[in-house]
Amino acid sequence: MTDQPKFEHVYQNHHIDSSRWDDFSPRDDDVVIATSYKAGTTWTQAIVANLLFENGAFPAPVWEMSPWLDFRCQPHAEVKAALGGQSHRRFVKTHLPLNSLKFFPQLKYIFISRDGRDVFMSMWNHYSNYLPDSIELFNGPIDGVPRPGPEFPVAPDDIHECWRNWCTRGSFDWETDGWPFWSHLSVTQSWWNYRHLPNVLTLHYGDMKADTLGAVARIADFLEVPITPKRLAQVAEAVSIDTMRPKGATYAPRGGAAWKGGSDTFLNKGTNRRWEGILSAEELALYDQACERTLSPDCREWLERGGVV
Numbered sequence: 236m237t238d239q240p241k242f243e244h245v246y247q248n249h250h251i252d253s254s255r256w257d258d259f260s261p262r263d264d265d266v267v268i269a270t271s272y273k274a275g276t277t278w279t280q281a282i283v284a285n286l287l288f289e290n291g292a293f294p295a296p297v298w299e300m301s302p303w304l305d306f307r308c309q310p311h312a313e314v315k316a317a318l319g320g321q322s323h324r325r326f327v328k329t330h331l332p333l334n335s336l337k338f339f340p341q342l343k344y345i346f347i348s349r350d351g352r353d354v355f356m357s358m359w360n361h362y363s364n365y366l367p368d369s370i371e372l373f374n375g376p377i378d379g380v381p382r383p384g385p386e387f388p389v390a391p392d393d394i395h396e397c398w399r400n401w402c403t404r405g406s407f408d409w410e411t412d413g414w415p416f417w418s419h420l421s422v423t424q425s426w427w428n429y430r431h432l433p434n435v436l437t438l439h440y441g442d443m444k445a446d447t448l449g450a451v452a453r454i455a456d457f458l459e460v461p462i463t464p465k466r467l468a469q470v471a472e473a474v475s476i477d478t479m480r481p482k483g484a485t486y487a488p489r490g491g492a493a494w495k496g497g498s499d500t501f502l503n504k505g506t507n508r509r510w511e512g513i514l515s516a517e518e519l520a521l522y523d524q525a526c527e528r529t530l531s532p533d534c535r536e537w538l539e540r541g542g543v544v
Contacts, residue, residue, distance in 0.1 A: 238332045238341065248385075249307070250330075251417065252306075255388070256329075261339045266326035268280055268378075269328070269344060269426065270347050271330060271360075271423060272419065275349060276330070278484050280486070281297060281474045281486050283345075283458070284300075291482075299317075302325075304318075308372050333428070341434070344434060345457070347443070349440035350507065350538055350539050356510050358416070366492075366495055367451070387448060395518065401416075402521035402522050412528070412529065418529065419493070424530055437544040439542065440541075441507060444507070462527065
């Protein structure tokens with residue numbers, strides 16, 4: 236392990252393009268929120284937004300002012316121009332592993348992860364509810380550039396077929412799970428390897444659920460945002476699922492336009508262990524094998540049990 240992350244892979248497929256970070260012009264107080272997917276990204280964006288803007292006085296919908304920089308399907312010039320025009324403290328999101336992300340030592344990075352079985356259940360809700368227009372967007376050209384790599388398939392009717400593919404197939408030559416997206420496990424391991432860096436805060440979704448006040452306080456402290464106990468309680472209430480769901484168009488990507496049911500589908504249950512009683516012992520063994528291929532023992536233990544890093 237080196238002191239600073241080393242760039243190893245270019246990620247380009249129907250959803251992501253790591254080269255979109257190549258011309259990113261950072262400001263010293265920028266914040267990067269990182270997950271693989273379905274592990275607390277939008278929730279953490281909501282926390283940061285409510286810490287930076289009191290009483291929900293956002294200058295734009297959170298999904299708009301905190302863009303997914305490596306998302307292939309939005310014209311890059313638009314995203315770059317919008318970020319360049321922001322005068323407030325900026326916070327962007329990424330779904331990239333750390334070894335494919337242009338890393339800036341002066342920035343603050345918040346990485347959140349979650350038990351892979353819970354990620355899958357949330358991803359299944361997300362994937363199986365994509366509208367046809369969304370599938371078409373992912374598979375078409377953007378900015379006149381054709382889609383890189385294979386076509387993004389419509390979700391199968393059977394959750395078990397999706398699970399088998401997700402556990403046993405990679406979307407890139409260097410990954411062995413995560414298809415048709417990318418490897419949640421590889422993303423987690425890449426960030427776990429650098430959890431010691433002072434500008435990286437590592438959080439577990441389960442811990443955030445169990446102690447939201449504590450999670451908000453840790454994020455505020457990490458970002459050096461002064462906060463009183465009263466304000467802490469206000470932010471924790473503002474980012475509860477019951478408070479966020481009616482405001483889904485403010486938080487969900489593109490206001491929820493990509494999914495059947497809109498933001499209500501995107502901001503689904505937010506609960507864990509829904510895979511119990513759905514996935515068989517044989518199917519769960521596939522996940523064990525995927526973890527053994529990709530995760531170090533300490534990373535897997537944290538991913539399944541949580542705990543302060």
